[in-house]
Amino acid sequence: MTTRGHLDECVHCGFCLPVCPTWINWGEEMDSPRGRIDLLRGVRDGKLEFDGPVALHLDRCLGCMACMTACPSGVRYDLVIEEARAQRELAVPRGLFDRLHRAALFSLFPYPRRLRLAAALLFLYSRSGLQWLMRATGLLRLVSSRLATLDALVPRIGTASLASGLPARLPAAGERRARVGLVTGCVQGVFFPNVNAATARVLVAEGCEVVVPPGQGCCGALSTHAGRLDEARRLVRGLIERFEAVEVDVVVINSAGCGSHLKDCQRLFAGDPFEPRAAAFSKKVRDVNELVDSLPPRAVRHPLQARVAYHSPCHLGHAQRLTAPPRALLRAIPGLELIEIADGDQCCGSAGIYNLVQPASADQIGARKAAAVLASGASWLASANPGCTLHIQRQLRERGATIRAAQPIEILDASLRGRTEPDGG
Amino acid sequence: MPESHAEIETDELARRMSAVVGEAHCISDPAGLSVYECDGLSHGRIRPRLVVLPASTEEVVEVVRLAHDAGVPLVPRGSGTGLSGGARPTPGGVVVALSRMRRVLEVNLEDGWVRLEPGVINLDVTRAVQGRGWYYAPDPSSQSICSIGGNVAENSGGAHCLKYGFTVNHVLGARLVLDGGEVVDLGGPSPDTTGYDLLAALVGSEGMLGIVTEVTLRLLRKPEATRTFLATFPSSDEAGEAVSGIIAAGILPAAIEMMDTLAIQAAKAATGLNWPEVGSILLMDVDGPLAEAEHTSAAAIGIARSAGALEVRIPVDEAERQLMWKGRKSAFAAVGRLSPNYMVEDGVIPRSEIARVLREIGRMAGEAGLRVANVFHAGDGNLHPLVLYDARNPGEEEKAAKLGGDILRLCVRLGGSITGEHGVGAEKAAYMADMFAPEDLETMFLVRCAFDPEARFNPDKVFPTPRLCGERPGPYRPHPAEAAGLVERW
Known part of the structure; x- marks a missing residue:
């Protein structure tokens, strides 16, 4: 008897369709989780070639995992799509521009030092008037819609982005409740340094000793989700080794996509001698919202008058099934009014590098999210993932609207410090 | 003069269809076509010639005209969740997928109706009006994804149809595109009782009369109160007795659902519910004005207890209530966790026979x-036995199909039916002759021919032996020319 693969767990009920952003986009079966599984079964059973159209429908999947929340049969779509993406790279060669674009992304994002250099260039680009010129003339869009998308996404770079970070150890305020290692991330650390600072401050205030292992690189999440598994193994192994050197009770992460990958990274080492070390590390990983929510509050929450809409990042809500902790953390702040966004469990279209490689689809999805955010009447958007925040802010900007955005942990930090609003935004 | 469908090249047909719906919405590549080979019934796949996704009544009209001129059959398809293969493609035919037609066109709460396109999802009807205290009553378990067009085709039911009736009781009007492209409006928002009830003939016609491109649905006010409880029983004997007792006492619950041990296990695995794995549970909703709901619910709980309930659980809040219903509604698909393959059956029996029939099904399953x-x-006495099997074991699928068939015949023998709400489609056509005499089938076929004489729409469904309109069924009758001695029998 053959082993039952994940593809066979799908009973074709269709419950995944209405939650799939691309099915909502086009109403087509091939761009639904059920359809993609069907395509992969067809390929496996020799009824279909792994050709351009099959690759196209796989490429259009955001990997948001909303289908996993909806699936009554418990299909492991995360594993299905990850494996399919690895196969896809081998089966259907990408065009030259696509290859270069991806090569550029994957040789930039995972490396904080390169990102910091890029941030410096972007700082000059945005302040020199060149960005204004490129946008005003539409020159960039003429060259490439992908580059234009990248340009539109770039956050406002502050000088904090250009320096690297946090001290290696911060003692707990009061009696120590845990010794926590902080993953500083790549994009998070460079483009949103305030988030790491806020994370560290909240943890310290709540009685955690915070350790920041030096020399951290990317955790490999982007590579894993794109099916670049060798690269992912190399990156996550490097990160795990840094954390093994500092001995902590908990590894805390404030980026949802990275967290879901790190909680499950031992899979990448199945049968490898490194597997038990990866498993030991995975067990310690907690999202910052999850960790703070699990600690009985110790620090005083000062009132914060704000109407805050919470955007649930897919890798937190669907992949890690953490929907309650970030909301609980916000609700505990006096004066803060927590607002739900309509269809709040749906992806915003950012999805790792999806908005960079599938801009048209990402825009369609983002437009729905932007409309829902605007309709909520919130003054702040709380999102626990940097990619989502950038994408939603860009969608709003293009509609002539703005909303101040911060991570829940930054908002909590502001409350603990008695500020009227978070540092970022 | 229509061309025969062998005559038109698929490429040419695709060109013509693309000109109507746009190239992006005419699917002709093998990968795209392969995912439309089946609906919610995933065995017996047939690859369609083309799939088109029109966006308006006008586009549907043009698609139908093209198919008519080319002599090509059409199979309408909603969300593809049907469990009887009603949207399974016809060999050589074109699938008309209506999932892009999903606009809510008009909401009129003063008169309590909504007009919408057929691709709108059942639950989205309620979502569109619930903020104002209204809802759409029929609630198939797949309501989060099944389309209104599909509900109309199958006359879909659902847990709460016990009190509120099936889809047919909630469709006020429909716009229908007939073969050749004629558009007809049946019924409408106002009561329309003059003449034959053609709308009732359309609802449940399984996509065989034409393509519905607009539907007007009745909306209901949300009841003031709903009381839900879950009762556990040692076996289906006691649970069945409770159901009969409740109905006999004159109580009309909004829903009474029964699940056995295997179904409980599946629902628990899918939702994390903490239900005990007893022999049988009943999940019941009573609704209406607060005082009535309270009173009736207490009476029903009393009857359940005296029938032998082990425990009665009442959800503490709306979230727990929703979770209980989610457990029930995801049970079909959740059975995928218990078995690699299964067949969903859909038979109806007199309510009083539930316990006896479940015992008999258990015995038949044991034998198989x-x-x-x-x-x-x-x-409703609407059974859904799920026959679990493993297709990798040689002969097991055939055994399962035989057991499913035997269960349906048992239902018919007891005065019931081979389908309660999933439709006949491709799957149950073979059992129609167990339930209907040839004359009955002939009469049904005449209705079909009155709407669709060339059998353009979904031609090979429902009837056990597909044939063309005008073909005479039954015993041989000599042709007048033969009777006159002019020709020999042909």
């Missing part, structure tokens, strides 16, 4: 060496 999970609308 297979497991059967039961999760169903007990108040």
Whole structure:
């Protein structure tokens, strides 16, 4: 008897369709989780070639995992799509521009030092008037819609982005409740340094000793989700080794996509001698919202008058099934009014590098999210993932609207410090 | 003069269809076509010639005209969740997928109706009006994804149809595109009782009369109160007795659902519910004005207890209530966790026979060496035995199909039916002759021919032996020319 693969767990009920952003986009079966599984079964059973159209429908999947929340049969779509993406790279060669674009992304994002250099260039680009010129003339869009998308996404770079970070150890305020290692991330650390600072401050205030292992690189999440598994193994192994050197009770992460990958990274080492070390590390990983929510509050929450809409990042809500902790953390702040966004469990279209490689689809999805955010009447958007925040802010900007955005942990930090609003935004 | 469908090249047909719906919405590549080979019934796949996704009534009209001129059959398809293969493609035919037609066109709460396109999802009807205290009553378990067009085609039911009736009781009007492209409006928002009830003939016609491009649905006010409880029983004997007792006492619950041990296990695995794995549970909703709901619910709980309930659980809040219903509604698909393959059956029996029939099903399953999970609308006597099997074991699929067929015949023998709400489609056509005499089938066929004389729409469904309109069924009758001695029998 053959082993039952994940593809066979799908009973074709269709419950995944209405939650799939691309099915909502086009109403087509091939761009639904059920359809993609069907395509992969067809390929496996020799009824279909792994050709351009099959690759196209796989490429259009955001990997948001909303289908996993909806699936009554418990299909492991995360594993299905990850494996399919690895196969896809081998089966259907990408065009030259696509290859270069991806090569550029994957040789930039995972490396904080390169990102910091890029941030410096972007700082000059945005302040020199060149960005204004490129946008005003539409020159960039003429060259490439992908580059234009990248340009539109770039956050406002502050000088904090250009320096690297946090001290290696911060003692707990009061009696120590845990010794926590902080993953500083790549994009998070460079483009949103305030988030790491806020994370560290909240943890310290709540009685955690915070350790920041030096020399951290990317955790490999982007590579894993794109099916670049060798690269992912190399990156996550490097990160795990840094954390093994500092001995902590908990590894805390404030980026949802990275967290879901790190909680499950031992899979990448199945049968490898490194597997038990990866498993030991995975067990310690907690999202910052999850960790703070699990600690009985110790620090005083000062009132914060704000109407805050919470955007649930897919890798937190669907992949890690953490929907309650970030909301609980916000609700505990006096004066803060927590607002739900309509269809709040749906992806915003950012999805790792999806908005960079599938801009048209990402825009369609983002437009729905932007409309829902605007309709909520919130003054702040709380999102626990940097990619989502950038994408939603860009969608709003293009509609002539703005909303101040911060991570829940930054908002909590502001409350603990008695500020009227978070540092970022 | 229509061309025969062998005559037109698929490429040419695709060109013509693309000109109507746009190239992006005419699917002709093998990968795209392969995912439309089946609906919610995933065995017996047939690859369609083309799939088109029109966006308006006008586009549907043009698609139908093209198919008519080319002599090509059409199969309408909603969300593809049907469990009887009603949207399974016809060999050589074109699938008309309506999932892009999903606009809510008009909401009129003053008169309590909504007009919408057929691709709108059942639950989205309620979502569109619930903020104002209204809802759409029929609630198939797949309501989060099944389309209104599909509901109209199948006359879909659902847990709460016990009190509120099936889809047919909630469709006020429909716009229908007939073969050749004629557009007709049946019914409408105002009561329309003059003449034959053609709308009732359309609802449940399984996509065989034409393509519905607009539907007007009745909306209801949300009841003031709903009381839900879950009762556990040692076996289906006591649960069945409770159901009969409740109905006999004159109580009309909004829903009474029954699940057996296997179904309970599946629902728990899918939702994390903490239900005990007893022999049988009943999940019941009573609704109406607060005082009535309280009173009736207490009476029903009393009857359940005296029938032998082990425990009665009442959800503490709306979230727990929703979770209980989610457990019930995801049970079908959740059975995928218990078995690699299963067949969903859909038979109806007199309510009073529930316990006896479930015992008999258990015995038949034991004989066949297979497991059967039961999760169903007990108040309607609408059974859903799920026959579990493993297709990798040689002969097991055939054994399962035979057991399913035997269960349906048992239902018919007891005065019931081979389908309660899933439709006949491709799957149950073979059992129609067990339920209907040839004359009955002939009469049904005449209705079909009156709407669709060339059998353009979904031609090979429902009837056990597909044929063309005008063909005479039954015993041989000599042709007048033969009777006159002019020709020999041909």
